Amino acid sequence: MKIGYLGPVATFTDLAVRHLFKGVESVPYVTIPECIDSAADGYVDLALVPIENALEGSVNITLDYLIHEVPLFIVGEATAPIQQHLMVHPENLENWQNTELILSHSHALAQCHKFLHRELKGVRSERMTSTAAAAQYVREHPEQNIAAIANGLAALEYELTIVRENIHDYDHNHTRFIVVSRNEKAPLETELKENGFKTTLVVTLPSDRTGALHQVLSAFSWRNLNLSKIESRPTKTGLGNYFFIIDIEMAMDEVLIPGAIAELEALGCSVKVLGSYPSYKL
Numbered sequence: 001m002k003i004g005y006l007g008p009v010a011t012f013t014d015l016a017v018r019h020l021f022k023g024v025e026s027v028p029y030v031t032i033p034e035c036i037d038s039a040a041d042g043y044v045d046l047a048l049v050p051i052e053n054a055l056e057g058s059v060n061i062t063l064d065y066l067i068h069e070v071p072l073f074i075v076g077e078a079t080a081p082i083q084q085h086l087m088v089h090p091e092n093l094e095n096w097q098n099t100e101l102i103l104s105h106s107h108a109l110a111q112c113h114k115f116l117h118r119e120l121k122g123v124r125s126e127r128m129t130s131t132a133a134a135a136q137y138v139r140e141h142p143e144q145n146i147a148a149i150a151n152g153l154a155a156l157e158y159e160l161t162i163v164r165e166n167i168h169d170y171d172h173n174h175t176r177f178i179v180v181s182r183n184e185k186a187p188l189e190t191e192l193k194e195n196g197f198k199t200t201l202v203v204t205l206p207s208d209r210t211g212a213l214h215q216v217l218s219a220f221s222w223r224n225l226n227l228s229k230i231e232s233r234p235t236k237t238g239l240g241n242y243f244f245i246i247d248i249e250m251a252m253d254e255v256l257i258p259g260a261i262a263e264l265e266a267l268g269c270s271v272k273v274l275g276s277y278p279s280y281k282l
């Protein structure tokens with residue numbers, strides 16, 4: 001089995017692949033869309049991508065790409081703790097406090113916003129395609145006094161020195177990753193024990209109908225279906241037009257979820273099931 005991930009080696013996404021799947025062939029991609037495309041085109045069987053961070057919220061590119069661009073299903077999710085460290089090239093260790101530029105993934109920079117404001121005020125930051133790509137760049141440019149924000153594995157892999165540990169602004173920094181596949185029922189082949197199940201729906205409301213969202217939510221509530229997330233994203237067809245992405249804390253069954261979907265459709269909503277899948281804690 002081959003699994004695509006946001007590379008290069010030692011991103012948080014790579015760490016999630018290593019914890020979830022032991023001994024699979026993993027293939028790094030430079031961007032999240034490239035990674036998702038590789039699963040859609042069948043170059044890899046599965047792709048693992050970040051979808052939500054506890055401090056920074058949704059990874060919109062993942063949501064949008066899944067909704068608008070590719071016919072893939074979510075076949076699993078995994079939540080991992082995220083620890084961000086500031087690291088520099090060993091040649092710049094003495095002078096790191098005068099660092100001129102901080103590189104990282106946009107979500108990682110946002111997770112360390114308070115630290116950067118407090119300790120490195122005025123220092124420019126620049127987004128890279130991933131935290132590990134930032135670490136790799138710092139390794140390849142010892143002549144520049146720059147730093148990366150990345151994880152401990154990236155420091156080892158790219159032989160950088162950590163100058164500040166755990167610089168994320170809040171302790172409970174977690175990221176949720178999803179595994180996507182062309183096959184709705186693709187097995188995950190993990191040794192981990194699942195920690196519950198979820199079903200994700202994409203719901204489009206009928207336009208201009210009073211109380212439509214209230215009616216949608218009541219279809220879940222009177223059936224006692226617990227929702228763990230509801231998020232809106234633009235349909236990209238005009239201002240004010242949104243999809244709702246709804247996570248139900250339950251696997252697809254034969255009665256309750258199909259009943260809720262039928263009720264939503266009777267209200268004039270269109271509903272797409274993005275997946276029904278096991279959840280893991282890493």
Ligand SMILES: O=C(O)C(=O)C[C@]1(C(=O)O)C=C[C@@H](O)C=C1
Binds near residue numbers: 006012108130175
């Ligand atoms: O850059 C990485 O290391 C990633 O795996 C991406 C990503 C993200 O997109 O949120 C994953 C986990 C962390 O929240 C920071 C960055």
